Amino acid sequence: MLLCIDTGNTNTVFSIWDGTRFLSHWRIRTDHRRTADEYYVWLSTLIAVQRFELQIDACIISATAPRVVFNLRVLCNRYFDTRPLVVGKPDCLLPVPPRVDAGTTVGPDRLVNTVGAYDRHGPDLIVVDFGTATTFDVVDIDGAYIGGVIAPGVNLSLEALHMGAASLPHVDVTMPATVIGTNTVACIQSGVFWGYVGLVDGIVDKIRAERDRPMKVIATGGLAPLFDQGFDLFDAIEDDLTMHGLRLIHDFNKEMGNG
Ligand SMILES: Nc1ncnc2c1ncn2[C@@H]1O[C@H](COP(=O)(O)OP(=O)(O)O)[C@@H](O)[C@H]1O
Ligand SMILES: CC(C)(COP(=O)(O)O)[C@@H](O)C(=O)NCCC(=O)O
Numbered sequence: 001m002l003l004c005i006d007t008g009n010t011n012t013v014f015s016i017w018d019g020t021r022f023l024s025h026w027r028i029r030t031d032h033r034r035t036a037d038e039y040y041v042w043l044s045t046l047i048a049v050q051r052f053e054l055q056i057d058a059c060i061i062s063a064t065a066p067r068v069v070f071n072l073r074v075l076c077n078r079y080f081d082t083r084p085l086v087v088g089k090p091d092c093l094l095p096v097p098p099r100v101d102a103g104t105t106v107g108p109d110r111l112v113n114t115v116g117a118y119d120r121h122g123p124d125l126i127v128v129d130f131g132t133a134t135t136f137d138v139v140d141i142d143g144a145y146i147g148g149v150i151a152p153g154v155n156l157s158l159e160a161l162h163m164g165a166a167s168l169p170h171v172d173v174t175m176p177a178t179v180i181g182t183n184t185v186a187c188i189q190s191g192v193f194w195g196y197v198g199l200v201d202g203i204v205d206k207i208r209a210e211r212d213r214p215m216k217v218i219a220t221g222g223l224a225p226l227f228d229q230g231f232d233l234f235d236a237i238e239d240d241l242t243m244h245g246l247r248l249i250h251d252f253n254k255e256m257g258n259g
């Protein structure tokens with residue numbers, strides 16, 4: 001079975017592909033100090049709870065936080081006796097290389113999203129990922145990642161307001177009933193929620209204008225459904241897009257005789 005690991009700046013998600021489907025997924029806070037032994041104890045406990053057999057023979061990792069890769073590699077080597085593929089490293093092949101400025105390191109999550117979305121939806125896509133950062137990844141006719149947009153994430157924006165303004169409390173994101181807030185919390189929620197609806201709408205419009213062609217918008221990340229309440233921002237929401245992309249990249253490398 002294939003172990004897929006997606007490390008974002010906030011959370012790390014593990015999932016196991018049994019050859020036909022993903023068995024389940026498990027989420028742990030991203031922390032580069034976490035050791036291989038800690039990961040293994042945590043993962044094997046959860047797998048036992050769900051009564052799955054832990055028979056991993058291949059691993060693939062996407063890590064936006066590079067420092068976590070060392071311990072994840074040790075986990076794969078020591079406990080699963082495999083050498084993991086690490087997306088973004090030269091020895092991990094991609095079906096189509098990204099077309100960006102020379103020397104640019106594209107976030108591996110964005111490359112993986114591109115592969116997953118192109119497989120499901122074909123060419124001319126904008127993938128919006130609501131993670132720590134909100135990213136827009138533009139997918140060309142041949143499936144290549146050709147650039148995009150990085151904006152501060154929803155929770156990061158809320159946190160920044162709280163950190164920077166003495167009288168603003170920490171607030172959870174939600175869709176406020178009205179745009180005009182009549183208390184501090186409602187005002188903040190309105191600013192962030194409607195601000196993000198406007199941000200997504202505006203950026204998608206501008207990308208479409210710049211590309212001068214119709215483009216589908218695919219959303220992923222935990223907060224995507226929040227922004228899908230009747231605004232018609234997205235053509236599809238897919239919470240498993242990154243895992244799907246990881247599996248495809250693994251299969252592609254296998255087909256090419258790599259790893
Ligand atoms: N279903 C959800 N509801 C509310 N907040 C969420 C949900 N899923 C994720 N988040 C929050 O969204 C932010 C980004 O999470 P995540 O998508 O795991 O980011 P990353 O991939 O960058 O680690 C975090 O602050 C997380 O707590
Ligand atoms: C933009 C990101 C911080 C998003 O990370 P995430 O929100 O998934 O934690 C990550 O993809 C990254 O560090 N990218 C490197 C720069 C780039 O993609 O151009």
Ligand SMILES: [K+]
Nearest residue numbers: 129131133135
């Ligand atoms: K992201």
